Amino acid sequence: MEGHMLFAWMLMCLLLRPSTAQNSPPEGVLNCCEGDILFLVDSSGSVSSYEHSRMLAFLSELISPFSLGEDQVRVGLLQVGTKPRLEFGFDKYSTQSGLQAALKTIKPLRGDTNTVEALKMVKEWVLQPGKAGGARERLPRVLVWLTDGVKPGDVTGPMAQLRDDGVAVLVVSTGHGNYQVLRQVVSPPVEDHLHFVDIDDMSIITKEFRDAIIEIIRAERIHVRDVSTSSATLQWRPVLSGLTGHYEILFKELRRGVGGVETSRPDVFTGGPPYQRLTQTADSSTARLTGLKPDTNYIAILRPESNEQAFNELHVTFRTRSEVLSPAVVTVSEPGQSSVRVSWGPLQPGMVESYSVEYSALPTGKVHYVQLSRSQNSTLLRNLQPDTTYLVTVTARHASGKEKAMSVKVCTQEATPALADLQLTTVGSDSVEVEWNSGTSGLRGYWLTWEGQQSSAPGQRSSLYLPPNSLSTRLTHLPPSARVCVSPIYRTARGEGLCCTAQFHSDALVYGYQS
Numbered sequence: 001m002e003g004h005m006l007f008a009w010m011l012m013c014l015l016l017r018p019s020t021a022q023n024s025p026p027e028g029v030l031n032c033c034e035g036d037i038l039f040l041v042d043s044s045g046s047v048s049s050y051e052h053s054r055m056l057a058f059l060s061e062l063i064s065p066f067s068l069g070e071d072q073v074r075v076g077l078l079q080v081g082t083k084p085r086l087e088f089g090f091d092k093y094s095t096q097s098g099l100q101a102a103l104k105t106i107k108p109l110r111g112d113t114n115t116v117e118a119l120k121m122v123k124e125w126v127l128q129p130g131k132a133g134g135a136r137e138r139l140p141r142v143l144v145w146l147t148d149g150v151k152p153g154d155v156t157g158p159m160a161q162l163r164d165d166g167v168a169v170l171v172v173s174t175g176h177g178n179y180q181v182l183r184q185v186v187s188p189p190v191e192d193h194l195h196f197v198d199i200d201d202m203s204i205i206t207k208e209f210r211d212a213i214i215e216i217i218r219a220e221r222i223h224v225r226d227v228s229t230s231s232a233t234l235q236w237r238p239v240l241s242g243l244t245g246h247y248e249i250l251f252k253e254l255r256r257g258v259g260g261v262e263t264s265r266p267d268v269f270t271g272g273p274p275y276q277r278l279t280q281t282a283d284s285s286t287a288r289l290t291g292l293k294p295d296t297n298y299i300a301i302l303r304p305e306s307n308e309q310a311f312n313e314l315h316v317t318f319r320t321r322s323e324v325l326s327p328a329v330v331t332v333s334e335p336g337q338s339s340v341r342v343s344w345g346p347l348q349p350g351m352v353e354s355y356s357v358e359y360s361a362l363p364t365g366k367v368h369y370v371q372l373s374r375s376q377n378s379t380l381l382r383n384l385q386p387d388t389t390y391l392v393t394v395t396a397r398h399a400s401g402k403e404k405a406m407s408v409k410v411c412t413q414e415a416t417p418a419l420a421d422l423q424l425t426t427v428g429s430d431s432v433e434v435e436w437n438s439g440t441s442g443l444r445g446y447w448l449t450w451e452g453q454q455s456s457a458p459g460q461r462s463s464l465y466l467p468p469n470s471l472s473t474r475l476t477h478l479p480p481s482a483r484v485c486v487s488p489i490y491r492t493a494r495g496e497g498l499c500c501t502a503q504f505h506s507d508a509l510v511y512g513y514q515s
Contacts, residue, residue: 032067033073033217034073035140036141037462038144039076039077042146044145045112049266055199056103064096066241071237072239077106079108080109082111083114111146140166140168144170145169145172146157150176163467168216171185171186171194172197172205173194176480179240180196222314227320227343229294230294231290232300233287238282240282240311243282243309247280247284247287247304248303252274252298252299254296254298295321300318327347329406330343337382340384340390342392345377351398355395356370357395360390362388362389372464382514388411389411392408400448416439418439419487419498421435422436434475447487448465449463449464449465449487450482481501483501
């Protein structure tokens with residue numbers, strides 16, 4: 001009897017002995033994740049000591065690659081028997097050595113398969129987000145149920161409540177019964193989260209099942225921010241805090257794989273220009289990557305180095321921004337009747353040799369040119385026509401030989417009334433003094449016209465040009481009911497004027513009114 005017991009004990013130790021694979025964790029698992037995993041292990045009377053030891057060996061291999069701790073993965077284990085028992089909670093182990101040693105000491109409970117009571121403990125205490133406290137309340141929670149599938153009890157309702165609370169439920173069954181029940185309790189996708197496997201073949205599903213867990217609790221440990229045309233900031237969750245060591249950062253252009261297809265796999269990140277390397281202290285969490293090319297894909301690799309603990313490397317890909325060549329924007333300000341200011345940007349004196357501005361009135365006006373230095377980013381266009389649309393084009397001549405142009409349409413303001421307060425004052429029986437006020441400057445003169453309105457003197461029109469400094473004149477020998485008009489003369493055309501009609505009466509009084 002003692003010989004059988006000794007053999008069973010030696011067999012259990014052999015099954016729980018860390019394998020070579022455990023000492024060399026799968027690539028990409030360490031430091032990948034953050035969350036809480038609770039193992040619900042059936043150790044009732046229907047599970048033999050051998051089967052129980054195989055389940056624990058499976059858990060040992062399954063969890064061995066993960067980094068443990070407050071900012072990593074936390075693990076708990078609850079056994080199912082007549083009276084379920086929490087073997088250890090999430091705060092118990094923060095190292096793999098401590099966790100692996102604890103798994104070797106766990107004994108089966110025996111008795112009934114009281115899974116429902118165990119799920120009450122899970123619901124009320126173990127996986128309640130409020131019990132985690134702080135930032136961990138927002139982290140993913142996973143329940144992994146290992147069972148032989150024998151008489152699981154009425155678990156559908158309690159499992160549904162856990163899923164509603166945000167807990168991901170995964171199941172491994174070493175039996176082949178109760179498929180419909182187990183299928184209902186797992187979180188989707190069922191094909192990834194429910195496995196039926198013989199007790200001696202559990203290692204077959206280890207990697208696939210671990211990948212399913214990683215997919216749930218994977219954390220964004222590294223990302224890129226503040227990306228420009230020539231630089232980017234690499235940021236990561238610190239894992240070396242409190243340890244001696246450093247971070248090594250490598251980055252380079254993302255190579256193209258077979259057939260020209262881009263790849264982000266670090267193992268094929270070879271060829272092309274050499275790595276650029278940076279080293280940051282253990283308390284760092286960012287690094288600025290400089291000297292990058294515009295509009296180019298890059299890969300960055302972060303390697304935490306420490307003699308106290310092993311960490312896997314992390315990598316991320318990103319693309320720099322496209323180069324912005326001036327002018328990228330052209331704006332209009334200070335609009336007037338005969339001028340407007342045109343501005344552009346960005347100002348790039350280190351890249352631009354000179355700027356030129358050309359403008360013309362639409363649709364077929366004469367083209368004018370202005371040449372400007374590379375340090376200027378605005379100019380005032382003068383001598384424009386009022387109430388006119390212009391096409392303005394800003395061209396930058398870059399030192400690289402490139403030229404970039406951008407065009408905008410601008411409109412000058414309407415001219416303010418050039419004339420105001422036209423008045424006629426009698427001078428004799430057939431003459432009037434014509435007076436007006438000027439509302440604008442820059443006129444070339446005034447054009448006066450007058451003609452008779454009565455049928456006795458139809459079509460008798462006369463005209464007179466006056467210089468721009470004239471604001472009055474006397475008209476003589478006017479016909480009865482003469483209509484007098486004064487119009488402004490601009491550089492290119494005659495503008496709209498004002499008119500008055502003079503009425504002559506028998507008492508020789510004359511009065512005028514604008515019309």
